[in-house]
Amino acid sequence: MASNAAVPFWRAAGMTYITYSNICANLVRNCLKEPYKTDALSREKVHFSISKWTDGKPEKPTLRTDSPEE
């Protein structure tokens, strides 16, 4: 089994495949024409709320909206 075969340049730089794939997808989305571009970027937006817990009680949650560039 070729265990140390030529690795792709991104893996050699410490990036995982999923990071590489997501970067490629973001770059493609940023190169789209107008109505498709806003559709694609809004499709990939993530909206979540985080709350830290201390002493068994949740603190006030914070709402985060991460756009795909993050």
Added chain:
Amino acid sequence: MLRRALGLLPRPIAAARARSFSTDLPAAHTADATFMEAWNKVMPNMDPPKTPLSFMHPRPPTPSSIPPKLTVNFVLPYDSELSTKEVDMVIVPATTGQMGVLPGHVATIAELKPGVLSVHEGSETTKYFVSSGFVFIHANSFADIIAVEAVPLDQIDANLVQKGLADFTQKLSSATTELEKAEAQIGIDVHSALNSALTG
């Protein structure tokens, strides 16, 4: 000690011969009989729950002669572009180059690089630009293409592509860490693939 080792040796080999590969077995689709009996005893009036296996269509077995058409499933995380569509040929942008897939293609798993995927059906060709993904070609002329992002070529803006290419070329020359260099290189690769997709 040697005799015991000899005794152990034939057993795994016989077991391996008796078991066949999962792709050659016929689809075992029947519901579990003991479960059905037990269910009917407890809840005779209610339908038994469906298991994931009952929702999945078993893959058709490999036919003995090459089928006339290739069946393609092209899926994205948010949509299925093509679902069991019968086509004549697809050309996928594998990392090893543009790969043409015809019915009867040998079973292959290929990683895709950013590039153009073209689906040929009769006299018409549909082209998509794929950002990255994988293609699984099965022995029975079924091809599953999975991509993270795929757009028809006319949705790509040429000016943004040129701008992006110039940006990343500049970033590559000013990059310091390995990670920055890799990101800039990825940017260049994707934008030049987009460029050649638009011009080629």
